[in-house]
Amino acid sequence: MPSNKKLLVLPGDGIGPEVVREVLRVVDWMDKRRHVSFDLSEDLVGGAAIDAYGTPLKEETLEAAKASDAVLFGSVGGPQWDVLPFDQRPERGILGLRKGMQLFANLRPAKVFDALVDASTLKNEIVQGLDILILRELTGGIYFGEPRGIETLPDGTRRGINTQVYTTPEIERIARVGFELAQKRAKRVMSVEKANVMESGVLWREEVQKLHDAEFQDVELQHMYADNCAMQLVRAPKQFDVIVTDNLFGDILSDCAAMLTGSLGMLPSASLGAVDPTTGRRMALYEPIHGSAPDIAGQGKANPLAQMLSLSMLLRYSFDMNEDADLIENAVENVLKAGIRTGDIVGPGMKPVSTTQMTDAILKELDAQAA
Known part of the structure; x- marks a missing residue:
């Protein structure tokens, strides 16, 4: 080189x-x-x-x-x-x-090396051979949305405000990375949001599906609510290949997946533009x-x-x-x-x-x- x-x-x-x-x-x-x-x-x-x-x-x-x-x-x-x-x-x-x-x-991979399978708090048969990749959107969502802050209401109580917001381009670019990564792996993407209770989740699901149908039909796409995904990660994590999700849910789910491997000292990450x-x-x-x-x-x-x-x-x-x-x-x-x-x-x-x-x-x- x-x-x-x-x-x-x-x-x-x-x-x-x-x-x-x-x-x-x-x-x-x-x-x-x-x-x-x-x-x-x-x-x-x-x-x-x-x-x-x-x-x-x-x-x-x-x-x-x-x-x-x-x-x-x-x-x-x-x-x-x-x-x-x-x-x-x-x-x-x-x-x-x-x-x-x-x-x-x-990008946060969660891979369990065979020699460390006993280090996980989950049963061996649940985590042995685990190799998944969680893709978290890093620059948008509720951590950066406006308005935000803490305000005092007329009655003297206070209110904290954070705004969950995503646009089509923001969703498309993270989903595209997820599909491209999946093409080099097992060709399976799980898109994760809360479309059942959040309009931003509805938009996320629709835009990911739209991109898939237009450009990535060779990749299997499924959708899952974030709370169910958290449960599935500790129930049957090997069902996943690439998980694509937003900033907030990605923060939580990637830490959950990290502990499947047994040690934070073993886990790398990448942040891509x-x-x-x-x-x-x-x-x-x-x-x-x-x-x-x-x-x-x-x-x-x-x-x-x-x-x-x-x-x-x-x-x-x-x-x-x-x-x-x-x-x-x-x-x-x-x-x-x-x-x-x-x-x-x-x-x-x-x-x-x-x-x-x-x-x-x-x-x-x-x-x-x-x-």
Whole structure:
């Protein structure tokens, strides 16, 4: 691969720098063994940026992210910044990146590795072999709709207001991503809303169906109410392939699905923008969903596998490097089968390894696959 593929690395706070440092060892391995090179740059975001620059996201950092082919993000946040006003906290860094890069599609896979099936709180037969993808609309809906706020009524009581609102273009673009992803998987999409009680849900269902009928008849489309979907995720999750839903329901359902796998330390995510019709390029950011975990930061206890799998998603979705993405995922699976675990996923009788030791095992497995 030409080295002009621009990759911006934003380690962030807490365990972010630790797990990102380990993933960069894999990036270096791919450069040496697979001739996969990137034009790497690194900057600060979140609390680290507040300490250095006085803001959680510099304008220059945002511009660098927009000019990159992909962003590899660690995590932000920590108790030392909790005293700051809400709009100045580290989390505004990731929100600013999502908004500035216009990342409207959040992909959260929920995959259960065979070696970790016992880590789930559900029965083995329910989750074994689980591999689903939840696609959440990220920039619209009730989190951004207007009017919003808290007002005082004439009688002195108060009222909180949030507005659930979607337009045809917003629904079409997230549904299109869902159908395109499904075409590369099992060709099944479940569109989730609350059309029984919400007009925005009626519009969502109608527009998704319309797009399906016009362009994606090779994909099976079904519709489901969000409350039923939550129940089905813990009853029979393997009935799903790709779930497409709005911002609010996607927030809730993706966290529910995450726990089917047994550990947040294993789960990556991707946030994608629209494809540029001229260049074919799509802005994208990849991050683990586990957060900054300040309670274990700096102790060598962090699980780097979610960040590793975020790199795998980056290779797959931003660069169509499916073979290289498979190498990483297979290495993770084989290391877990060998009983090598960090503390969050350690089983009975196993001795937990450190963050660096886990990466050592991954690199050894990659060497074995590339031999």
